[in-house]
Amino acid sequence: MDTERNVETLREAYAAWSNSRGGSAQHWMDIVHDDVQFGSLARAVAPEVAFLTEYSNREALGAYFAGVSQDWEMIHFTVGEFIAQGDVVVVRSSMAWRNKRTGREVETPKVDFWRFRDDKASEVYEYYDTARVIAAACD
Numbered sequence: 770m771d772t773e774r775n776v777e778t779l780r781e782a783y784a785a786w787s788n789s790r791g792g793s794a795q796h797w798m799d800i801v802h803d804d805v806q807f808g809s810l811a812r813a814v815a816p817e818v819a820f821l822t823e824y825s826n827r828e829a830l831g832a833y834f835a836g837v838s839q840d841w842e843m844i845h846f847t848v849g850e851f852i853a854q855g856d857v858v859v860v861r862s863s864m865a866w867r868n869k870r871t872g873r874e875v876e877t878p879k880v881d882f883w884r885f886r887d888d889k890a891s892e893v894y895e896y897y898d899t900a901r902v903i904a905a906a907c908d
Contacts, residue, residue, distance in 0.1 A: 771888070772853045772854070772855065772856075772858075773853075774888065775853060775856070775858050775883070775885045775888075776851045776853050776858055778800055778888075779800075779851060779858055779860060779883060780848075780851065781796070782796045782797060782800055783846070783848045783860065783862070784848075786846060787843075787845070787846040787847070787848070790842075790843040791837060791838060791841065791842075791843035791846070791866075792838060792843075794831070794834030794837075794838070797830075797834065798827060798830070798831065798834075800889060800890050801827050801830065801889060801890045801891075801893070802827065802886065802887075802889045802890065802891045803826060803827050803828075804825065804826055804827075804891070805824070805825075805826065805827050805830060805889075805890060805891060805892070805893065806823075806824075806825055806891065806892045806893070807823065807824040807825075807830050807833065807892075807893045807894070808822075808823045808824075808893070808894045808895070809821040809822060809823070809833070809894075809895050810894075810895060810896050810897060810899050811899040811902065811903065814899070814903065815903045815906065815907060817840075817870075817903065817906035817907050818836075818840075818902060818903055818906050819836070820832055820833050820835070820836025820837065820840075821833070821836075821899075821902075839869075840868060840869055840870065840906065841866040841867065841868060841869060842866065842867045842869055843864070843865075843866055844865035844866060844867055844874060844876075845863075845864065845865050846862065846863075846864045846865075847862055847863050847864070848860060848861075848862045849861040849862050849863065856884055856885045856886065857882070857883065857884050857885075858883045858885070859880060859881070859882055859883070860880065860881045860883065861878070861879075861880050862878070862879045862880075862881070863876065863877070863878050863879060864876070864877060864879050864897070865877075866902075866905070867905075868905045868906050870906070871905060871906065871907070871908065873904070873905035873906075874905065875898075875901045875902050875904070875905035876901075877897045877898035877901050877902065878897065878898070879895065879896065879897040880895070880896040880897070881893065881894070881895050881896075882894045882895075882896075
């Protein structure tokens with residue numbers, strides 16, 4: 770377990786995500802285990818954000834990123850800080866997106882919880898203002 774290596778892995782992945790404006794998810798797919806456990810606070814409570822749910826493997830997780838790129842345009846993704854202890858890294862950030870169908874914009878703080886195993890992410894959970902995201906996606 771290398772806490773500093775885990776933080777650096779995430780620094781690079783978040784920079785690639787921001788620089789690609791959410792257009793490339795390959796860097797995320799490269800750092801997760803085949804059996805990654807991923808959860809989103811929204812848990813698909815609205816059909817307009819059905820991809821914001823739980824995934825139990827890397828292949829299925831691709832649906833999350835496909836939904837993001839299909840439905841949303843990134844305005845910004847700004848990382849604030851990394852907090853690490855042992856195999857866990859918490860990332861505090863802010864993000865803004867425009868829904869491609871409604872044209873509505875949403876900005877929200879975001880916190881991501883990451884757990885690493887053997888230099889790959891084995892668990893990821895994201896926390897953000899789900900009500901604002903869902904409102905921007907709905908008519």
